[in-house]
Amino acid sequence: MRLPLAVSCVLMIAVSLIAARRAEQTCALDISLTDAQTGAPLAGQIKVTTADGEVVNVHELLSRGLGLKAGEPIQHWAVLTKPTTIALPSQLLTIEAFSGLETETTRIEVDLRDKTKHTLSIPLHRFYNAADRGFRSANTHLHLMKLSRAEVDRYLTEIPRADGLDIVFLSYLERAGADHEYTSNSYTADDLARLTKASGTGFGNGEEHRHNYGGGGEGYGHVMFLNIKELIQPVSIGPGIMKLGTDGLPIQRGIDTARGDGATVVWCHNDWGLEDLANWATDRIDAQNIFDGGIHSSYKQSFYRYLNAGIDVPFSTGTDWFMYDFSRVYVAAGKYVTPAGWLAALSSGKSYITNGPLLEFTVNGHGPGSTIDIDNGKPLKIEARGWGRHDFKRLELIKNGNVVDSAPAERQNNHFVARLNVTLETDQPCWLALRTPPPPLAGDAELTEPVNKNEFGKDLFAHSSAIQIVRNGRRYVDRKVAEGMIQEMTEIRAQIDKQSNFADPQERSRVLDVYSDGIDAMRKRLQD
Secondary structure, eight states: OOOOHHHHHHHHHHHHHHHHHHHHOEEEEEEEEEETTTOOBOOEEEEEEETTOOBOOOTTSEETTTTSOTTSGGGGOEEEOSOEEEEEESSEEEEEEEOTTTBOOEEEEEEOTTOSEEEEEEEEOBOOOTGGGTEEEEEEEEEOOSSOHHHHHHHHHHHHHHHTOSEEEEEEOOOTTTGGGOGGGGOOHHHHHHHHHHHSSEEEEEEEEEEOSSSSSOSSEEEEEESOSSOOSSSEESHHHHSSSOSOSOHHHHHHHHHHTTOEEEEOSTTOSTTHHHHHHTTOOSEEEOSTTSOOSOTIIIIIHHHHTTOOOOEEOOOEESOOSOOEEEEEOOSSOOHHHHHHHHHTTOEEEESSOEEEEEETTBOTTOEEEOOTTOOEEEEEEEEESSOOOEEEEEETTEEEEEEEOEEETTEEEEEEEEEEOOSSOEEEEEEOOOOOOTTOTTOOOOOOBOTTSOBOOEEEOOEEEEBTTBOOOOHHHHHHHHHHHHHHHHHHHHHOOOSSHHHHHHHHHHHHHHHHHHHHHHHO
């Protein structure tokens, strides 16, 4: 029997109203994360999606993408550091969760239809424990802006815990006309101590010391001064960034002052900046940041070139503006370490960088930062391991900048593992390192292979610092590379002489002498 049209319409409207009412109904979900093996509570991140694949905003939790532009995958994740009651639609939902870089992603389907209250504890399966192996991680380059002080307090208290970071260096930066919005500039040593106590993450201070010819263009470069006693003045140099003054102070002046105060000096953004070679050649830099703020250049253009010229280059990284990625540097620093102790281990080269894959690498039982003398031509025993939540494809053994061996990543439960055990015969000095395939780079024909991405849509990377293999105390030096660096410093010196604004001959000499000293130091390396 067909219902009259009016009755049929009424029924359809009623059904629609009931469906809409159900869609508007919410369930109070008591949610927590735990270690599947021990039952201990964990801090981590969750993503909630409907049956239609729409991401649900969890208003009670901090957005992992706070301060970053909308539409990025990072905006889909929320930070959960303790058991919390959240309001979710009374629907069939999928919740994904993980903690730091060391657990698999757990996916749970939860039916909240016709429920107003529910409890859910999500077990996370750990496949690696860096702290148990004596590795401690840090973000060495971080600023925050355009957020309130309360928002930044919450950001720094919760996100490092959820990301599994042990230490964060929050750094001061000046830029004319913009730095009044740099909220992180307002944090004192007492504030950092308070954050350390509140979060369980160690906080250290820092300063970004820099020179630019234009507001954001390349200049002498910029460095991080970490664990400083006081700000090195001027913080930023030259009219390009500060709209006043001259180009008459080299970065090296600030470096020497900071080192005299016991600070650690980290060069930022790969080979960005004209003064990097001169300061590396004269042994003034403690570590080199790469991919801190994006993929600016390749390992080959910075790390490998320095190493091939006989310079020790500990690898480091951070995220610059906001923690837009998981990027961090691990160092072999023991079970407990202060920011100062961690920096000492970084400076010694006991490090690897990553935004996902976790590495272990030894040669004859010695890790990154070690020097091994060739013993009567005996082969070197190399052991390497890699773990990751996502498929990092393979481990690659690097010798003097070239891939000489590799091992594929294989699925193990819901994560990936790679193992590389080889012997290497060599009677000549060299340097060795371990990496996963590097991110592709536009314009570099050697870096065109796509790599997989992490939860935030960022290309996976991981790379260890080097292990030096020497013979009778002599290390590997590629004469052609070293001579190329001398030529480049000569050309940069001429460029700066022509381009810079100097007030007097003393300023000109003070800046140009940096490059003359770097050239002399590199020539001495070749003679030795």
